[in-house]
Amino acid sequence: MPLTSRTHLVNPRLGIYFGIFTSAYAALVLVLLIFEQLGASDTLIRSVMLAGPLALYIAIGLLAACSEPLDFFASGRRVPPFFNGLVLAIGAVGATGLVAGTGLLFINGFDGWFLVISFTGGFVVMAILIAPYLRKFGAFTVPSFLGRRCDSRTVRVAVAAITVVPMLLVIAAEVRMGTFVGSWLTRQSEQLMAVILAMTVLGAIGLGGMRSLSWSNSAESIAVLLALIVPVAMVATAVTNLPFAQLSHGPILRTLVRLEQQQGMPIPLLSPLAFDIAGSGLEVIAQRMTKPFGSVGPLSFILASLTLMAGVAAAPWLLPRTGTSPTVYDARKSLGWATFIAGTVMVTASSVAVFMRDAVMDTLVGYSASQLPEWFRTLESMGFAAVYGQVPRLPISSFSFHRDAVLFALPIAHGYPAVFLYLALAGVFAAAVAAVSLSSLALGAVLSEDLINGLKSEPAPNGIRLLAVRGCIALAVLAGTWLALLAPTDPLNLLLWAIALSASGLFPVLFLSIWWKDLSSFGALCGAIAGFAAGALTILAGESSLLGVPGALAGVVGMPAGFGAAVLGSYLRPSNSHQVLELVHDLRIPGGETIYDRETRLLRLRQRSRPL
């Protein structure tokens, strides 16, 4: 009998466990709400809202500790599709996508949708082109897949070196956003929050690797969903009588359009390649909510959507998650869940943006500077909003808002108890923890599996392997945190650069390695290096304003370079052996044993039969 039976059984009680977690989390929020009304000290409520959930995440991570490589790197291949999709979606969007995405949709209106399209579309592309085949292969990291597929250690090391850059950028972006949110929640310094974030990540995934990550990230993702959906559902019920904010804010939006017309907001004429999105600072509401292409030109909008989609699909910090599905079919299905959850989260963020604009139009525009409501004064005193001008009836152009404060301004603007603000802040902090865990685990696995242990022909013993990867995860978290504190860059830019780099350096090679069997090792090497170099140079040139292409569009240059070099290199030095062709054929068919597991098993048999 072939060894293809589903040996990795899914735990049937997962739903109960996470139901308990959700109830515990809701109970914590309700108890804090009661304490707030009873007059407990604000500092106490803030610190419990941060520390309580963090302790739960760490506890879940520690309970899932493990010492088998298959558990540590692939969660034992028994994560059901829904949870896998949840972890993928929240890990991809992260704190940066949530907070900066809401701000973009608020300030840039329609033009912020390119971010939503790239996340959801990225999962579609990943599901169709890449994920099922990576699951069939079963490698723990992207470089080890490419190295084995091309039968070349050079490719493995080169791709490993390339993947380090985007993953470090993602960690830095999430740490920056996490410290921003955390220091708002606790009123402590950003350095302290960075330390707390790093310690939480290490506590949650240090012992159990991917297995801990599966379950602690699922809990974090539930906290994120609650933090996002609860305040906006309350606002939606108050404003539109329906709790489904995502679908019910249409009439509000049309009122908003009419008011914007009355205000005479300008409709700028742009070049098709313009790309001028809100930075992390005070920004004037530049654009009508539903009018397309007021700050991003039509060509940039579509190019950015398509290239960032490819980047998300080839993201080396997300792809190791596909290996945790029990079967290839479940891997495809989990990407379906990821599409659905990422889409829902981002559409909810867009409804937050609309309700905030509605609040601005309703309570700020048309009043004089001395009549402005309390919530605006609160935001102003924190430095997240400002008003200019002394005219009796202020126009919308005299208000400016901090991009990263919009998501949290909603509960403040509607005068809800402070606990709802803390719920949102703690949830976004959890999103930062989730995204940092995901990318630092992927980075640690690349460093230890491909750069330290990958240079030998036989895998190291289990103990050394796990020790190396734990050390590398700690190194990855430290390096990312250090980078975040050292170089204060806009987190959204860091995230967009990371996605653009993975689109340029990895997408062409990953796509061709599965769909074109003639891709040779030389071709893969050329494609990865040329694509990455072109993408990185475009970003650097754009930043030093040598070239008019913004960093988010680097994939437009990098992807053709990567595809061209890979095809050219494969024609110049075709080198595929019979074994490689057989591997590609095996890779394409879901049935049969997972290739990586089979090879590990055979290797172990050979080691055992060797005379001592």
Add this chain to the structure above:
Amino acid sequence: MIERRERKPYWRHTKWQMMASLLPFLLVVTVFPLYADRLNSSKFLGFPLGYFLTGHGLVLIAVVTVASFVNRQDAIDHWHGGHENL
């Protein structure tokens, strides 16, 4: 387990399915935003139509695309005997 001579038709079938799922999706991602402004004068569920299609509509189409892809590709796997024996 899949038979050796089934591998070629299986992969041809899979390639067509890949294109049938992906190309329409990439087409709407390219086309909807360009026509959003013109469609904004009509409304749907209270939303300006162009805004709704680019935002909610593309998310909905993405979910339907993956769902139909998962279903069809699984049918292809079973048709050619390339599915996993569970």
